[in-house]
Amino acid sequence: MSGPRRGLTSSxxxxxxxxxxxxxxxxxxxSGSLLASRNVAKRFGSVVALRSVDLVVEPGEIHALLGxxxxxxxxxxxxxSGVHRQDSGEITVHGGPVDLRRPGDAQGAGLATVxxxxxxxxxxxxxxxxxxxxxxxxxxxxxxxxxxxxSLDFDALARELPLPVLRLLDLARALVxxxxxxxxxxxxxxxxxxxxxxxxxxxxxxKERGRSVLFITHRLGEVLxxxxxxxVLRDGRHVAVFAPRDVGESGLVEAMLGExxxxxxxxxxxxxxxxxxxxVLETVEIRSKEQVNGVSLSLRAGEVLGIAALxxxxxxxxxxxxxxxxxxxxxxxxxxGEPLNARSPFDAVSRGVVLVPSDRLQALLPKRPIRENLGxxxxxxxxxxxxxxxDEGARVDNAVERLSIDTRAARQAGKLSGGNQQKVVVxxxxxxxFRVLLCFDPTRGIDVGTKQQIYELLRELAADGAAxxxxxxxxxxxxxxxxxxxxxxxxxxxxxxxxxxxTEESLLTAAHGIVEKGAV
Amino acid sequence: xxxxGERSRIRKMDWRRWLRRHGWTVAAWALLLALIGFYAxxxxxxxxxxxxxxxxxxxxxxxxxxxQAVIVIAGGIDLSVGAMLVLTNSIxxxxxxxxxxxITLIIALGVILLAAGINGGVGWIISIxxxxxxxxxxxxxxxxxxxxxxxxxxxxxxxSEGFRAMFTGSATxxxxxxxxxLVVMAIPVGLLAFWMRRSRTGLSLxxxxxxxxxxxxxxxRTARAKVVSYAVGGAFAALGGLSALAITGxxxxxxxxxxxxxxxxxxxxxxxxxxxxxxxxxxxxAAAAGIVLFTLSPVLSAMGIDPNTAQVIxxxxxxxxxxxxxxxxVRRQRSE
Numbered sequence: 050m051s052g053p054r055r056g057l058t059s060s061x062x063x064x065x066x067x068x069x070x071x072x073x074x075x076x077x078x079x080s081g082s083l084l085a086s087r088n089v090a091k092r093f094g095s096v097v098a099l100r101s102v103d104l105v106v107e108p109g110e111i112h113a114l115l116g117x118x119x120x121x122x123x124x125x126x127x128x129x130s131g132v133h134r135q136d137s138g139e140i141t142v143h144g145g146p147v148d149l150r151r152p153g154d155a156q157g158a159g160l161a162t163v164x165x166x167x168x169x170x171x172x173x174x175x176x177x178x179x180x181x182x183x184x185x186x187x188x189x190x191x192x193x194x195x196x197x198x199x200s201l202d203f204d205a206l207a208r209e210l211p212l213p214v215l216r217l218l219d220l221a222r223a224l225v226x227x228x229x230x231x232x233x234x235x236x237x238x239x240x241x242x243x244x245x246x247x248x249x250x251x252x253x254x255x256k257e258r259g260r261s262v263l264f265i266t267h268r269l270g271e272v273l274x275x276x277x278x279x280x281v282l283r284d285g286r287h288v289a290v291f292a293p294r295d296v297g298e299s300g301l302v303e304a305m306l307g308e309x310x311x312x313x314x315x316x317x318x319x320x321x322x323x324x325x326x327x328x329v330l331e332t333v334e335i336r337s338k339e340q341v342n343g344v345s346l347s348l349r350a351g352e353v354l355g356i357a358a359l360x361x362x363x364x365x366x367x368x369x370x371x372x373x374x375x376x377x378x379x380x381x382x383x384x385x386g387e388p389l390n391a392r393s394p395f396d397a398v399s400r401g402v403v404l405v406p407s408d409r410l411q412a413l414l415p416k417r418p419i420r421e422n423l424g425x426x427x428x429x430x431x432x433x434x435x436x437x438x439x440d441e442g443a444r445v446d447n448a449v450e451r452l453s454i455d456t457r458a459a460r461q462a463g464k465l466s467g468g469n470q471q472k473v474v475v476x477x478x479x480x481x482x483f484r485v486l487l488c489f490d491p492t493r494g495i496d497v498g499t500k501q502q503i504y505e506l507l508r509e510l511a512a513d514g515a516a517x518x519x520x521x522x523x524x525x526x527x528x529x530x531x532x533x534x535x536x537x538x539x540x541x542x543x544x545x546x547x548x549x550x551x552t553e554e555s556l557l558t559a560a561h562g563i564v565e566k567g568a569v
Numbered sequence: 570x571x572x573x574g575e576r577s578r579i580r581k582m583d584w585r586r587w588l589r590r591h592g593w594t595v596a597a598w599a600l601l602l603a604l605i606g607f608y609a610x611x612x613x614x615x616x617x618x619x620x621x622x623x624x625x626x627x628x629x630x631x632x633x634x635x636x637q638a639v640i641v642i643a644g645g646i647d648l649s650v651g652a653m654l655v656l657t658n659s660i661x662x663x664x665x666x667x668x669x670x671x672i673t674l675i676i677a678l679g680v681i682l683l684a685a686g687i688n689g690g691v692g693w694i695i696s697i698x699x700x701x702x703x704x705x706x707x708x709x710x711x712x713x714x715x716x717x718x719x720x721x722x723x724x725x726x727x728x729s730e731g732f733r734a735m736f737t738g739s740a741t742x743x744x745x746x747x748x749x750x751l752v753v754m755a756i757p758v759g760l761l762a763f764w765m766r767r768s769r770t771g772l773s774l775x776x777x778x779x780x781x782x783x784x785x786x787x788x789x790r791t792a793r794a795k796v797v798s799y800a801v802g803g804a805f806a807a808l809g810g811l812s813a814l815a816i817t818g819x820x821x822x823x824x825x826x827x828x829x830x831x832x833x834x835x836x837x838x839x840x841x842x843x844x845x846x847x848x849x850x851x852x853x854x855a856a857a858a859g860i861v862l863f864t865l866s867p868v869l870s871a872m873g874i875d876p877n878t879a880q881v882i883x884x885x886x887x888x889x890x891x892x893x894x895x896x897x898x899v900r901r902q903r904s905e
Binding site: 168169173178180 | 590766778783787788
């Protein structure tokens with residue numbers, strides 16, 4: 050950890066200020082509220098995204114906006130950012146009604162948003178991006194210095210920079226506008242722990258200045274640590290407003306999931322791997338362009354092996370090598386004891402090594418129906434009379450049922466929620482059959498309930514004999530799903546822990562590269 | 570202060586990165602120089618007359634390539650630039666005949682503004698209707714071509730001697746003074762390139778073409794950027810029509826001329842390094858590629874190749890250049 054934990058100890062004057070309101074009752078507006086939205090509703094065609102939402106943000110507070118996927122968080126944020134316009138309901142800033150017709154209007158009203166996908170133009174340099182949005186470079190530089198990015202080259206193209214840097218850059222750009230409300234949409238998703246700390250420091254400072262932050266995240270630990278109050282959305286309505294610390298993590302989850310609330314406990318899964326199980330995937334000293342520096346690992350049938358790493362330690366490249374997207378410079382990848390020698394992902398897939406990437410839309414045909422997406426890998430098997438494998442229908446049905454995918458919005462896979470999209474990605478490999486499942490941050494930006502389902506699914510697959518390699522940016526989740534965890538640092542495996550005893554702290558320490566060596 | 574030291578070190582490396590980033594534009598100009606050098610070895614007496622001939626005769630295609638480049642960089646594509654060239658050429662020829670030089674200049678300015686207005690309107694229709702650019706501009710190309718035929722049913726019209734000299738260097742349209750042609754080519758293209766890279770509006774064209782969603786979220790007025798790109802494109806297409814009038818001394822409104830010009834403008838921007846997906850490339854590269862495409866014809870005829878075969882060779886050359894560039898790019902990504 051880079052510094053003492055903030056937030057937990059700092060007592061906020063507003064903590065516990067409002068008790069949970071009964072479902073659907075309007076929240077009293079206090080005249081000094083910074084932002085108040087009342088009865089905001091929005092529908093897209095036949096889909097109702099927001100039924101009626103009240104949200105009140107006071108000056109000088111960090112306010113969490115919580116809810117499961119599909120609860121309406123993103124829609125509300127987009128309305129408050131001027132991206133969408135509400136169908137009904139009103140929004141006031143400092144007591145005065147505002148009409149947010151386009152993003153510029155929201156900026157003018159003192160509302161600035163940092164979206165999950167940074168709003169930077171990939172083909173322009175950092176400097177040109179700032180000029181485009183009329184933000185002086187020096188002011189951005191000042192914020193970046195404080196976030197530990199002082200060496201950022203403003204002549205670099207935005208597309209050349211890694212996602213975490215772009216997020217912080219977008220944050221710095223928003224801060225320069227001195228907004229009275231800073232809206233952070235999933236900013237910490239896939240952000241390495243040290244950079245998340247920088248974001249928290251900025252949030253705290255914004256609060257100390259008497260300004261406010263609206264914080265959207267799926268990480269409940271962050272909510273408990275950072276936020277003074279939380280508004281919980283469910284099914285397009287606000288269902289609760291409370292101080293997170295008063296209700297605790299279980300209270301938050303209960304509010305988010307409602308009647309179907311299931312306790313997300315740290316389920317102790319039963320190990321499904323035995324020492325006699327065959328090794329399905331093995332790598333011998335593989336290297337690639339200084340990003341992967343001699344990695345040897347082995348994965349048995351029925352085993353879930355976790356990779357714990359900070360951002361940018363070569364895990365991306367490792368998964369590229371294993372999925373056949375790229376060939377290692379040296380070393381060997383063995384599948385069932387035989388060299389993989391993949392020239393393209395097709396070769397890896399035909400050997401049963403399949404990838405679930407973090408960017409779900411990258412893996413899907415977003416404009417095609419769900420069934421077609423599920424059947425896609427089957428299309429490479431041309432059977433007699435040039436028709437697709439005869440059992441396609443049955444295989445696809447099986448996958449749909451097993452994953453409990455909500456197929457009501459079946460016309461376009463791209464219109465599914467993030468969690469359901471990820472299920473479709475896993476599901477198509479289920480329909481096609483596989484030996485080794487490579488999961489790269491499969492739960493990025495997915496809500497608690499769906500996360501749990503995905504982890505249960507992975508455990509089930511392992512119990513059926515699949516070998517699973519998983520990298521997740523959320524270290525706390527590793528014990529939930531893995532049997533064993535490898536710590537990856539600087540392109541090398543620097544440590545190994547049994548997942549059952551691994552904790553977020555122990556993994557984080559190891560992932561910073563200050564492993565047991567430090568003790569010597 | 571170490572940080573500042575580090576930054577200045579980064580600055581020093583700039584030329585390398587500059588070369589990598591603008592490699593295609595540089596390569597397009599290198600290709601042009603090589604082609605002209607080759608041409609010089611083919612014919613017995615290479616001199617000011619040939620340079621002047623290339624400089625002035627390539628003007629219409631250069632302007633049109635630049636027009637197409639601006640629109641494509643901003644994320645669109647305009648299949649009516651050739652028709653706009655023909656229309657402006659016809660209107661100007663009809664109005665300028667028998668007029669003095671100052672009057673023809675005023676008419677030229679009016680024609681440019683008219684074309685910018687019409688094409689800006691087309692851009693506006695595209696942005697509010699969300700009908701794909703290719704559909705709308707294909708339809709408008711028929712309208713513009715038809716109007717051109719109404720304005721000038723048969724080849725004719727004319728312009729002032731001063732106007733011809735401004736584009737071609739001589740009152741008769743043929744001579745050895747190539748400077749005017751180079752100046753009327755370099756100044757508008759140079760100004761446009763500078764404006765697109767430096768001004769907020771210019772950058773908003775790149776932003777809209779590169780990532781419309783991110784641009785919209787960054788409070789860029791993407792609809793306005795589209796209208797501006799089409800208006801600028803229209804103005805440059807008008808320059809193309811005016812230069813064609815100056816070269817031949819009379820107007821001509823045949824339909825096929827416009828269609829041929831449009832297709833060559835698309836080929837030129839691709840050759841000049843403008844990505845058809847938008848947001849990448851520069852008008853300077855497109856201008857060089859426009860000259861290259863024009864120069865290929867005299868070079869191939871000097872080599873004794875008949876025009877039909879020459880067409881095949883032109884097409885093949887574009888494919889080969891694209892392929893080599895594509896492979897270089899893939900190699901570069903692999904090695905990263």
